[in-house]
Amino acid sequence: MKLQFALDRVDAKTALQMVARVYDVVDIVEVGTPMILREGMHPVRMIKEKYPALMVLADTKIIDAGSIESADAFEAGADIVTVLAFAQDATIRAVVKTARDLGKQVMADMVCVEDVAGRAVELDGMDVDYICLHTAIDVQNTGKTPFDELALVKTVVKNAGTVAAGGINFNTISLAKKYNPDIVVVGTALTGAADIRAAAQKMIRTIRE
Amino acid sequence: MKLQFALDRVDAKTALQMVARVYDVVDIVEVGTPMILREGMHPVRMIKEKYPALMVLADTKIIDAGSIESADAFEAGADIVTVLAFAQDATIRAVVKTARDLGKQVMADMVCVEDVAGRAVELDGMDVDYICLHTAIDVQNTGKTPFDELALVKTVVKNAGTVAAGGINFNTISLAKKYNPDIVVVGTALTGAADIRAAAQKMIRTIRE
Numbered sequence: 156m157k158l159q160f161a162l163d164r165v166d167a168k169t170a171l172q173m174v175a176r177v178y179d180v181v182d183i184v185e186v187g188t189p190m191i192l193r194e195g196m197h198p199v200r201m202i203k204e205k206y207p208a209l210m211v212l213a214d215t216k217i218i219d220a221g222s223i224e225s226a227d228a229f230e231a232g233a234d235i236v237t238v239l240a241f242a243q244d245a246t247i248r249a250v251v252k253t254a255r256d257l258g259k260q261v262m263a264d265m266v267c268v269e270d271v272a273g274r275a276v277e278l279d280g281m282d283v284d285y286i287c288l289h290t291a292i293d294v295q296n297t298g299k300t301p302f303d304e305l306a307l308v309k310t311v312v313k314n315a316g317t318v319a320a321g322g323i324n325f326n327t328i329s330l331a332k333k334y335n336p337d338i339v340v341v342g343t344a345l346t347g348a349a350d351i352r353a354a355a356q357k358m359i360r361t362i363r364e
Numbered sequence: 365m366k367l368q369f370a371l372d373r374v375d376a377k378t379a380l381q382m383v384a385r386v387y388d389v390v391d392i393v394e395v396g397t398p399m400i401l402r403e404g405m406h407p408v409r410m411i412k413e414k415y416p417a418l419m420v421l422a423d424t425k426i427i428d429a430g431s432i433e434s435a436d437a438f439e440a441g442a443d444i445v446t447v448l449a450f451a452q453d454a455t456i457r458a459v460v461k462t463a464r465d466l467g468k469q470v471m472a473d474m475v476c477v478e479d480v481a482g483r484a485v486e487l488d489g490m491d492v493d494y495i496c497l498h499t500a501i502d503v504q505n506t507g508k509t510p511f512d513e514l515a516l517v518k519t520v521v522k523n524a525g526t527v528a529a530g531g532i533n534f535n536t537i538s539l540a541k542k543y544n545p546d547i548v549v550v551g552t553a554l555t556g557a558a559d560i561r562a563a564a565q566k567m568i569r570t571i572r573e
Contacts, residue, residue: 193436195404219500229400241476245502267450292427293454
């Protein structure tokens, strides 16, 4: 299981300082949607220029204009972009084609999808690299977690990797271990830690022990 | 009917040059999603600082983190933000509340929604200012237009304004006149024009004559 470190609510300068502490600990750094809305691809470019060997995901949540938007993110240095799972199939296919042409990867985000198993089968057939079960920030206070849906999707997917995201912290990381996605996404549990490097190392030990 | 001029595939500098040509012709300038993904809120800030009286829409297509993302866009100078219509109701409500607190507006984008009439009634009940019928770029080559759905939504909505978007040009603007949304969104038909000011003036005359 890989650890994806999500940077959502920090500015580009703080993000770069945080990445400097964990670039050799975490597997993937995510430039989150709120940061992209504020600063575009600039943080992606900055992080990738400083740490070219680090896998960078741009959480673009593409819903349309799949070729243009994914190409821009890949050009800025993203290794993985995200597309919303309920986008038109034409959009999913455009993002996947752009990724294949450039040797990059695509993660489909299942946020707000109701029939996760049905859509997962379709996404798998469209050759997305990862399917992300994602509990929206705005409903995390309901106690919802992505793990039941993750278990369901794992039973129907043949090729795509699986990802769990949404409020995962040191209390719920044991569920990630139990359900065993290919990637687990952790954000504020790390960005809010007093010692971000020690927290990331502890998280890595927990998922790999 | 108002004319919303969408800037999608240009850089911030070009966008500012285009806005300089039409700021006193069009009703709303849209900083489109592809531009936001590349440059964040910088184009919104630049346009609003130079043209404070001009209505600026940030096509943020929010799907989660409604409060944070809308507040960031409003803070940068946006008068209107967009939220995806199939976002969780909690997200829609968070964006609307943020807008109300700041005296700003919210447009819900119906792209990829199947039951447009049913969702339009719910969005109207959640007090969104505008409901946008939007043919995705990635399916415009199928000949799909937003006007049938616009006509349907107009029969069920009580308070929200309606908006038509998606590949509208000088050939299809007559349909906009016929179906009469509160706002019509035009992008490449203007950004691709040899004389962008003359084209915008012609479009305005067409919808208002």
